[in-house]
Amino acid sequence: MGITGCSGADQTGTEGTSEEIKTITFMHLWPAGSSRQHHMIVSDIIEEYEEAHPDVRIETEVLGNEQYKEKLKVLSASNELPDIGMTWAAGFMDPYVKGNMFAPLDDVLDSGLADSFIAGTTEAYAVDQVTYGLPLELNIAPIYYNQEIFNTYELEVPTTYEAFKTVVRTLADHGVTPITLGNRDRWTGSMWYMYLADRFGGPETITNAINRTGSFEDPALIQAAEEIQALVDMDAFVRGFNGLSNDEAKAPFMNGQAGMYLMGTWELPNYTTNEDVPQDFKDAIDFFKFPTVQDGEGDINSFVGGPGVGLFVAEESEVKDEAKAFVEYFVQRWGERSVTDAGVIPATIVDTETVDLPQLYIDVLDELGSASHITLYADVQMSASVAQEHLNLIQSLFGQEITPEEFAQQHEQALEDENE
Amino acid sequence: MEKVMSNKFIIALYILPALLLVLTLIYVPIALTGYYGLMEWDGIGDMSFVGLENYMALLQDKNFWNSASHSFLLALFSTLSLAGYLVIALILASKIKGAHFLRKIYLIPMLLSSVAIAQLWLKIYHPSNGVVNSLLSSIGIQNPPAWLAEPQLVLYAIFVPILWQYAGFYILIYYAALKNIPSSFIEAAKIDGANPLQIAYKIKLPLISGVIKVTIVLAIVGSLKYFDLIYVMTGGGPNGASEVMASYMYQKAFGSYEFGYGSAVGFYLLLICLFVTWLIRKLTVTREDVQY
Numbered sequence: 001m002g003i004t005g006c007s008g009a010d011q012t013g014t015e016g017t018s019e020e021i022k023t024i025t026f027m028h029l030w031p032a033g034s035s036r037q038h039h040m041i042v043s044d045i046i047e048e049y050e051e052a053h054p055d056v057r058i059e060t061e062v063l064g065n066e067q068y069k070e071k072l073k074v075l076s077a078s079n080e081l082p083d084i085g086m087t088w089a090a091g092f093m094d095p096y097v098k099g100n101m102f103a104p105l106d107d108v109l110d111s112g113l114a115d116s117f118i119a120g121t122t123e124a125y126a127v128d129q130v131t132y133g134l135p136l137e138l139n140i141a142p143i144y145y146n147q148e149i150f151n152t153y154e155l156e157v158p159t160t161y162e163a164f165k166t167v168v169r170t171l172a173d174h175g176v177t178p179i180t181l182g183n184r185d186r187w188t189g190s191m192w193y194m195y196l197a198d199r200f201g202g203p204e205t206i207t208n209a210i211n212r213t214g215s216f217e218d219p220a221l222i223q224a225a226e227e228i229q230a231l232v233d234m235d236a237f238v239r240g241f242n243g244l245s246n247d248e249a250k251a252p253f254m255n256g257q258a259g260m261y262l263m264g265t266w267e268l269p270n271y272t273t274n275e276d277v278p279q280d281f282k283d284a285i286d287f288f289k290f291p292t293v294q295d296g297e298g299d300i301n302s303f304v305g306g307p308g309v310g311l312f313v314a315e316e317s318e319v320k321d322e323a324k325a326f327v328e329y330f331v332q333r334w335g336e337r338s339v340t341d342a343g344v345i346p347a348t349i350v351d352t353e354t355v356d357l358p359q360l361y362i363d364v365l366d367e368l369g370s371a372s373h374i375t376l377y378a379d380v381q382m383s384a385s386v387a388q389e390h391l392n393l394i395q396s397l398f399g400q401e402i403t404p405e406e407f408a409q410q411h412e413q414a415l416e417d418e419n420e
Numbered sequence: 421m422e423k424v425m426s427n428k429f430i431i432a433l434y435i436l437p438a439l440l441l442v443l444t445l446i447y448v449p450i451a452l453t454g455y456y457g458l459m460e461w462d463g464i465g466d467m468s469f470v471g472l473e474n475y476m477a478l479l480q481d482k483n484f485w486n487s488a489s490h491s492f493l494l495a496l497f498s499t500l501s502l503a504g505y506l507v508i509a510l511i512l513a514s515k516i517k518g519a520h521f522l523r524k525i526y527l528i529p530m531l532l533s534s535v536a537i538a539q540l541w542l543k544i545y546h547p548s549n550g551v552v553n554s555l556l557s558s559i560g561i562q563n564p565p566a567w568l569a570e571p572q573l574v575l576y577a578i579f580v581p582i583l584w585q586y587a588g589f590y591i592l593i594y595y596a597a598l599k600n601i602p603s604s605f606i607e608a609a610k611i612d613g614a615n616p617l618q619i620a621y622k623i624k625l626p627l628i629s630g631v632i633k634v635t636i637v638l639a640i641v642g643s644l645k646y647f648d649l650i651y652v653m654t655g656g657g658p659n660g661a662s663e664v665m666a667s668y669m670y671q672k673a674f675g676s677y678e679f680g681y682g683s684a685v686g687f688y689l690l691l692i693c694l695f696v697t698w699l700i701r702k703l704t705v706t707r708e709d710v711q712y
Contacts, residue, residue: 076464095677099465184657240547240566242658243574385676396659401571
């Protein structure tokens with residue numbers, strides 16, 4: 001299995017015996033050890049496909065997340081990408097698209113597949129209106145909360161920001177950590193900022209600032225930064241959040257010591273199907289939508305989120321047509337199976353009537369169905385170097401090291417430098 | 421055997437494998453790094469030649485100098501702590517009770533991998549249930565600092581495990597050097613009426629001065645290129661407060677996809693290390709090492 005990733009180009013050279021059988025190489029990042037469910041579904045789908053198409057063989061290579069990213073880089077530098085592989089959207093994908101590594105997949109979408117996707121998901125994989133990847137997952141970030149803690153202090157689910165602050169204040173006054181946050185990872189804090197920016201300025205403000213039709217010095221974006229620091233001043237976040245990783249920060253929530261936790265829907269299995277988590281705790285967890293602010297432009301059904309990984313087909317692939325056909329099949333089968341078997345929310349539309357799911361999933365899927373807008377994570381929208389700057393600034397903002405004005409200014413600076 | 425060793429061809433043949441390895445694994449990559457530094461390259465697509473642009477830009481990059489100053493600070497602390505290690509080694513090498521046991525204790529951190537040490541110290545520094553803060557709050561200090569989250573503290577907080585990690589290594593080197601001093605020297609000094617302090621200062625230290633010099637070079641160069649614990653524990657954060665040159669290089673090359681720029685940082689790092697090594701050799705008195 002180890003050598004298949006590099007041998008994609010050679011395989012077609014060894015004609016003669018295998019003239020009939022086409023081999024597609026497929027590299028993915030769900031090893032059997034760490035992602036058992038994911039791995040199993042992928043293997044099943046491949047098996048089905050090979051059975052239905054005796055002339056096609058699919059060889060997989062599986063790597064863990066970080067090794068996968070490294071290897072993808074190395075393979076593309078030497079122009080030896082697998083026929084099919086996985087990629088992340090927008091900023092991650094950009095250098096590969098610019099380097100002509102990925103094949104356009106619009107023909108696959110146009111064959112009718114486009115309708116199966118949740119609106120807005122394939123766009124994250126498009127560069128200049130051409131789609132280069134088909135998303136497999138979609139995540140939004142609701143605020144999970146512990147109902148037991150809320151009941152103890154007679155708190156209600158907040159729908160306005162004022163009510164939200166009351167919740168925070170009550171919990172803080174009683175010595176309960178209101179919100180846990182692992183801001184050493186920085187994208188975690190970025191999501192809080194994204195939501196406030198959305199609620200103050202509406203869904204397009206931050207996107208416009210990034211694509212330079214707007215500005216980071218927009219009053220709404222500065223106001224959002226002010227609110228972050230106001231929350232920090234209220235002791236809304238867990239102690240030492242800037243030094244905690246997301247995994248470390250998760251612990252107080254899982255132990256019932258923190259009231260709220262803003263995180264992607266990939267956490268859902270922990271509150272529903274994960275057998276290692278006590279049932280009492282799972283029963284206590286529910287989620288609510290980020291509250292609206294007074295006189296803000298954003299509405300409560302607008303989410304921060306975005307697609308996770310998606311599939312690409314290599315531009316240089318010798319079996320491009322076969323690869324595209326398999327990708328099309330894979331996306332559909334994945335959509336049908338991933339949510340029930342692995343707890344993944346697929347980027348394709350799920351019919352909640354026909355599948356048997358925990359209530360929390362159904363609620364989230366329903367929210368997705370009625371979402372007015374999904375704002376892609378800021379660091380994914382930005383180019384890699386601006387994203388680094390953004391994430392560092394987020395940490396300074398939460399750490400009270402810079403003023404909201406400086407925060408805006410330095411974003412402007414980074415974006416302008418980029419455009420030069 | 422002597423005959424074989426005088427044959428130049430045979431000598432070359434023996435050296436060749438090692439030479440090839442060293443060339444391809446060390447010197448070629450160094451040259452390539454310098455070369456990539458001349459490019460604007462995201463590591464994936466096409467490279468474009470920009471000449472010395474990266475190298476010039478780096479000179480004005482305040483983040484780079486910020487991280488460089490942290491590296492130099494670490495070098496300073498490492499060098500100063502050598503004195504402490506030396507004292508411990510002197511005590512261990514004199515016949516005290518339990519020296520055997522203590523030696524093992526000091527060596528343990530050396531046996532752990534950096535990542536394990538990082539995990540251990542992350543727990544120790546944990547803001548609410550870490551050992552440090554539990555102790556502090558048990559003696560009545562309210563709101564002890566969140567060590568790894570405070571920009572003013574994080575660097576010093578992270579120096580502690582780094583110095584702890586290497587303590588055993590240097591103590592071992594000093595200990596071995598001290599044990600190598602022939603006992604006749606010490607006995608002669610004793611007969612002349614020298615007290616233990618005088619023996620340490622006037623006899624032992626000068627005799628191991630060569631070793632001390634080597635450890636200073638090791639400590640400084642090691643500090644300048646230090647990476648792992650910082651990367652795991654803080655990733656250089658919050659907002660660059662614990663960034664060092666090597667982690668900045670990594671962040672630029674693999675975080676921001678500025679491979680050319682990252683290579684330039686790496687090349688500067690090399691130059692700085694070479695320069696510092698040269699400087700130490702110049703500064704420390706080049707007395708002939710003592711032969712016993």
